[in-house]
Amino acid sequence: MTRCHPFGLIILAVTLFSMTLAGLAGCGQEPNRKPVVKIGEVLPPDHPTSDAMAYFRQRLETHTGQGVEVRRYPSGQLGNAGELIQACRTGDIEIAVVSAAPLAQYVTDMNVVALPFIFRDSQHQARVLDGEVGQTLRRSSEQAGVVALAFMDAGTRNIMTKRGPIVRPEDLKGLKIRVMDSNVLRQTIARLGATALPMSQSEVYSALQSGVIDGWENNPPTCLKFSMHETGCVYFAWTQHVAIPDVMIVSKTWYEGLSPQRREALDRAAQETSSHQRTLWAEYEVQAVEQLKQLGMRFNEVDAQAFRDRLDGAYDEYIEKYGEGFASLIEQIQNTGSPQVDP
Template sequence: MTTRRDFLLGLGAAGVATAVPAALGATDGHRLLTATDVHVKDYPTVAAIEWIGRELERATAGRLRLRMYHSGQLGRESEAIDMARFGAIDITRVYSGALNNAFPLTQVLSLPYVFDSVAHLRRALDGPVGAQVLRGFGARDLVGLAIYDCGARCFYNARKPIVGPADLHGLKFRVPSSDIFMRMIRMLGGNPTPLAYGEVFSALQTHLIDGAENNLRSFHSSRQFEAARYWSQSEHSYAPDVLLMSRRSFDSLRADDRSLLLDLARRSVAVMRALWDESEAQARTALVAAGVRMNECDLPAFRKAVQPLLSDYHRVPALEALYRDIRSLA
């Protein structure tokens, strides 16, 4: 497996410090694009990006190709964002919670209880709301290619069922590096612990944390269920994933290639969703068979507990406008 260190050493050996296109590209217009994801090989987002690569190669008769580095081979999501911004990689799939602090428009997608269901989320992402969020990445050297939804985020832990906010009191929960999620856990009475996704399993095993929050598919594919046997259907956030590209890499493509890549990225959303829906159902069946205890939550109590957080973000005009657009689609 290629590691981030091996990858960067390869760039150094090629005499290129900042741009993969120069290191991995070739003459006569041929180009090898690099893409990263922290998820495992068969994860729906990884499969969707690989689909883009196959279609890109077919449409250009092999002139454009894509190499996928899955399973966090090139590092954490925070590292991938910076590598894309500076042109060290071309494309990366990143959870929107990891983007909240640097890209404010993504905050509305991560706030608790903004979306009522997966169908509601998809209506918003497929319309003007999603388009506006994608345009926002242009402010910091990135191109928003697509938004991949990833189900409802819920709580899971190694201690007990979580039914209402009081059940989180005193428990240490992993959160992404997002002010929204840290404040939310505090409001619910828990102790937020920011950790990279790849560190969660060992943190659960060593009792550095008591639990975390994520979608069902990730809970299963990461095998975190082996250390955290309680899944609680809190559905507190539907924060999606975002497919991003280095502005430097994007601008270096021919105009027709840029149009092709944007089209394929948009079309890959349907590919990802079909795989997601199927694999999420399979994951739920597998988790029940593995003995994971699943329970429903007191959703009105959770909504009430996080209302002060929502109220603070309502004061930001750009976020309030997006929020109203989202709720109009409920």
């Protein structure tokens, strides 16, 4: 029988003790090894859509049993809308919240929700996007490397100018109006008689101050949260020419790599958030209008029929460009009616 030297026993004991410490350290670090889900957002933290994403974070962590760590990056910390979309496509971030308008550069079918006067009201839009059209847009988005997981209300877009009031399309002649990077929006504003200038949201404030643009188009909550009234852009015309939703998109590669249970939890949290966001939006929009009035914003109604007449025929142009599948989407949207009410 071979006897172990006392020095060898000491070395063995130290080694076993070190291994034990390492094991304990590993156990202590395990919570920090939860998968990290990064969410890129363009809007500021106190915007109603950002509030909804705080809700989404809580719901996702709950549905996964605290099995993921969600990190949010609002105010364009990870880039503008185009950069966030690209980051989702490449898998550099897992989730982003962007407008459907810039997403349409990658997902042709998404142009349909940016068409002028395509939705009758917010209820109609919700029924459309929660139905078969929404599912079609989700399938189309997957071909671009992202999954359109949920749609959110972003109200109607209206024209705000430093010179006004704007009542008829003729009043826009010669004005430079900022738009999102969207072919449909550019052409819509051009049809109304103004010059459309695509620009990132982060550049709009200074562009208004310096006179690079004469106005922009958006909704009351975003106008308030970005303090646009401070630039002298105080004429708000209720043109309501488009109602483009925001979209929660996720990286397709990441999504497909999730376990069935986590994918289900993600889908569930997204749908809960969509419903919650629409409620937040409706409440906040009313408050935003009142606050903007107190801050000197001047709201006016417009000759709605004159704006509709100026945009007449726009759909034909896009049907010719995008084909019969696009025409079918338009028809489905127009044929989506009110929910049946039992007598």
